[in-house]
Amino acid sequence: MEYKFRDKVYLSTYLLDTELFDRYNFLVEDAVPIRSVFILKTNEGLKILKKVDYKLEELEYIYEALNHIRRTYPYVINFKQSIEGKPYVEYQGGIYVVLDLIEGRECIYENPVDLIGASKALAKLHSASEGIKVKDIRNNLYKMEGNIIKKIKELNMCRDFAELHLNKSDFDKLFLEYADYYIDEATQALNKLQESDYRRLCREKYVLCHHDLAHHNIIVDNEDNYYFVDFDYAVVDLPYHDLCNLITKAIKHNMWNIDMADTILQGYSLINNLKKEELDVLYAYLLFPQDFYDIIISYYMKTRGWDEDEFFEKLKRKAEYKDDRERFLRDFKEIIEV
Amino acid sequence: MDFKGGKDKIKKLDKVDDGYVIDLGSRRLYLKKVGIKESEILFINEVIEYAKKNGFNNIVVFESLSDGKPYIKFENELYVLTEIYSFVDVKKDINAFCLASLLADFHTSTRGFTAKDEIKPSVTWGKRTGKYRNLYTILDKFIDEVSQKSKHNEFEEKVISILGELKTRGKSSMKVFRSVEYFNLLELSMKKKEIVLYDIGKQTLTELDGKYYIYDVFDLAYGLIEEDLAMLIQKTNKTNKEKIIEIYSKNSPRQININVLDAYLNFPENTLKVICEYMRQKDNGLLAKLQRASIKDGVR
Numbered sequence: 001m002e003y004k005f006r007d008k009v010y011l012s013t014y015l016l017d018t019e020l021f022d023r024y025n026f027l028v029e030d031a032v033p034i035r036s037v038f039i040l041k042t043n044e045g046l047k048i049l050k051k052v053d054y055k056l057e058e059l060e061y062i063y064e065a066l067n068h069i070r071r072t073y074p075y076v077i078n079f080k081q082s083i084e085g086k087p088y089v090e091y092q093g094g095i096y097v098v099l100d101l102i103e104g105r106e107c108i109y110e111n112p113v114d115l116i117g118a119s120k121a122l123a124k125l126h127s128a129s130e131g132i133k134v135k136d137i138r139n140n141l142y143k144m145e146g147n148i149i150k151k152i153k154e155l156n157m158c159r160d161f162a163e164l165h166l167n168k169s170d171f172d173k174l175f176l177e178y179a180d181y182y183i184d185e186a187t188q189a190l191n192k193l194q195e196s197d198y199r200r201l202c203r204e205k206y207v208l209c210h211h212d213l214a215h216h217n218i219i220v221d222n223e224d225n226y227y228f229v230d231f232d233y234a235v236v237d238l239p240y241h242d243l244c245n246l247i248t249k250a251i252k253h254n255m256w257n258i259d260m261a262d263t264i265l266q267g268y269s270l271i272n273n274l275k276k277e278e279l280d281v282l283y284a285y286l287l288f289p290q291d292f293y294d295i296i297i298s299y300y301m302k303t304r305g306w307d308e309d310e311f312f313e314k315l316k317r318k319a320e321y322k323d324d325r326e327r328f329l330r331d332f333k334e335i336i337e338v
Numbered sequence: 339m340d341f342k343g344g345k346d347k348i349k350k351l352d353k354v355d356d357g358y359v360i361d362l363g364s365r366r367l368y369l370k371k372v373g374i375k376e377s378e379i380l381f382i383n384e385v386i387e388y389a390k391k392n393g394f395n396n397i398v399v400f401e402s403l404s405d406g407k408p409y410i411k412f413e414n415e416l417y418v419l420t421e422i423y424s425f426v427d428v429k430k431d432i433n434a435f436c437l438a439s440l441l442a443d444f445h446t447s448t449r450g451f452t453a454k455d456e457i458k459p460s461v462t463w464g465k466r467t468g469k470y471r472n473l474y475t476i477l478d479k480f481i482d483e484v485s486q487k488s489k490h491n492e493f494e495e496k497v498i499s500i501l502g503e504l505k506t507r508g509k510s511s512m513k514v515f516r517s518v519e520y521f522n523l524l525e526l527s528m529k530k531k532e533i534v535l536y537d538i539g540k541q542t543l544t545e546l547d548g549k550y551y552i553y554d555v556f557d558l559a560y561g562l563i564e565e566d567l568a569m570l571i572q573k574t575n576k577t578n579k580e581k582i583i584e585i586y587s588k589n590s591p592r593q594i595n596i597n598v599l600d601a602y603l604n605f606p607e608n609t610l611k612v613i614c615e616y617m618r619q620k621d622n623g624l625l626a627k628l629q630r631a632s633i634k635d636g637v638r
Contacts, residue, residue, distance in 0.1 A: 039456070041456075046455050046456060101455065103455050105459045105461050105560070106461075108461060108463060108465065110464040110467070110468030111464025111468075112524065113463070113521060113524050113525050222452055224528070254468060254472060255471075255472050255475045257471060257472075257475065259471075259516065323479075324475075
């Protein structure tokens, strides 16, 4: 319910009028809202209208990066050119893009055929981005250590904040039960990263990371090609960032199943073989408790509009899978030691 | 309720379970409440039309309304309009065999279906085995938990008494679901774009004017055919398995993978679901439910 409300709020900021559509050389017959975009029925088929909420400079970078990738891996979303020959339109203070709608179905991570397919496709996407121009924007290289240190500080701060509350909420109490454990996990992740070849790999192995590999962002078309859509969060980083993202998204609703993670590694390695030093960095990424961090920061920094109960339920779910996560990390370590 | 649709006027409207019976004078129709999304109804309707184009007419039809949609919205609920069918009990052997034959024709006529651009496909490949995998993991967690206790309650004692069989059956099914054989079968099903009913229940088989129809299409999706057959065999009597396979195979060019079918049949899903519920609630009162489930699964 909360996401639908958030989407409605965002959709209401779109300015849908003919002046916007006139900036493209197609005719719009209808516009249907889905999630936070509009599906346009046009004389050139179905298209997606998206209002972008980041800087133009970043959009242009992503556009160039995707053009680079498309030379060797064509299955990435494409921007429709405006009549001015740009991949976007600036209109009444907003930046809008129009994307082709990919005919197909969303990837299902529980399906081993899809999981292997998506993993191989991810490896091909990463390979296709080799040689990409690196700029200051959308650049995560060498930053992971600093990011983790900052996040540990923030978690400690939130813990102090929760301890100070005289009338502790249910969220405060639950957080305090697990705070030390997860701060320790984050510290271990930092240690592992510092022991690894992270900095050398940043020099040699950077790629464009999608950074939001939810199953609905991988579309399987009618010829069984795996398309990547929604590059809004794309960054230049090590490929293990995306692998960590894909593994976590696949397993966190499947009892942190090690077989699924193994399938992803196998699929990825069929295209890009991963060496031991790379797997060590991946392990460090997985060790960092990103989900726990996200929910804690959202609550104490009030970055989401959820109510108290929703926050508590989400934290409770993360607390419930602590043992599964531990077991997964143990099993994962064994796999990479072999 | 204001229909504003169709040429016939509504003479009478009677509330029934799951919806309304509409009397139009010349016809009586069933307005059924469906707990699925608009996109799912559109997908299902497209599949039905595709099946009919390929000669399969033994399937429910959603009456089209004046706006051309196969559903209406009323008080935030979705309804479809159909003929009034009589539901047929698939637990009876003869009816199960009839459904096996219909399933063969249904699967054949819907194979290869591709949804139109604007219709979001419903897909189930891998979902059921994903659920089974999670249930099997919960069994392991239950074992870890009880092995650390010196005293067990009645529920735990009962599970411990059947643990050997649960583990053996679960493990052997999971072995098949992790196999190359299963992977290849899934790949084949995906290439052929197989459509399944996904669930077989009390409303799957119906009768109207002496003919039999598939009615409950509300979980219809892309999926693995072996799952539909497994669901049918489980609903009837497992001793009918060979006969059902024989009837199905006579009416369908698709070869059934018996190993994979058996893996679905042998997995003690109902018992593990109750154990899963117990792990969440720690309610000893689930014992009766456990016993019913283990009988259903044929766990001694």
